Amino acid sequence: MKTIVLASGSPRRKKLLDQLQIPFKVKISTVEEQYDDALAPADIVQMLASRKAEDVAQTFEDALIIGADTIVVFRETILEKPCSSEAARQMLMQLSEDTHSVVTGVSLYKKAPGKKSRIHTFFEETKVTFGNLNADDVQRYVASGSPMDKAGAYGIQDNYGSIFVKRIEGDYNTVVGFPLYAFYQVMQDFAPEYLTAQK
Numbered sequence: 001m002k003t004i005v006l007a008s009g010s011p012r013r014k015k016l017l018d019q020l021q022i023p024f025k026v027k028i029s030t031v032e033e034q035y036d037d038a039l040a041p042a043d044i045v046q047m048l049a050s051r052k053a054e055d056v057a058q059t060f061e062d063a064l065i066i067g068a069d070t071i072v073v074f075r076e077t078i079l080e081k082p083c084s085s086e087a088a089r090q091m092l093m094q095l096s097e098d099t100h101s102v103v104t105g106v107s108l109y110k111k112a113p114g115k116k117s118r119i120h121t122f123f124e125e126t127k128v129t130f131g132n133l134n135a136d137d138v139q140r141y142v143a144s145g146s147p148m149d150k151a152g153a154y155g156i157q158d159n160y161g162s163i164f165v166k167r168i169e170g171d172y173n174t175v176v177g178f179p180l181y182a183f184y185q186v187m188q189d190f191a192p193e194y195l196t197a198q199k
């Protein structure tokens, strides 16, 4: 039986994929998120997304495996998940009153018995502009613990986190970690059998 597998431990990605109302499993990949800093952001997220999908694909025979990765880029520097509360506070203050990019890569790995495996990887970018951040608001948000598992130290969907965002240009869901619109477009072309099989 054909299975869709989300190769991600991110609850936000699971929630977004749930919105398509197609059944899927979750299996978290164990790949280390390492990359060469000299690579372009789009190449980094696509490489990591495909590694996550390939890793999880090893345990399935007839499946579509989906990997994803998100990074924040500010003035050509990549901001990952903060390593401490202080790092989170500094990251957020750095983003105040300025525009940064959130880049998410998604990789679809299709495996079927007797057929050659196929992989399709793409990325989406959304520009996010923060307003003038108040130190007390940042402190309160950092104290909530929420920034710690998020690239750039914020979640646009979070309580407090959302009040920093003045404007975005691009798909909101790319910032949350899974560009649902682009994903559905790609699915119709690359893996329509996984959409029809579930209807």
Ligand SMILES: Cc1cn([C@H]2C[C@H](O)[C@@H](COP(=O)(O)OP(=O)(O)OP(=O)(O)O)O2)c(=O)[nH]c1=O
Residues within 6 Å of the ligand: 007, 008, 009, 010, 012, 013, 028, 029, 033, 052, 068, 069, 070, 071, 072, 102, 149, 150, 151, 152, 154, 155, 156, 157, 175, 176, 177
């Ligand atoms: C900027 C931003 C990031 N994020 C999240 C998306 C990602 O989950 C996380 C970036 O880390 P990722 O390494 O992309 O993903 P992950 O470690 O959470 O999960 P996995 O590797 O198993 O797929 O930051 C938000 O939830 N909201 C935001 O506004």
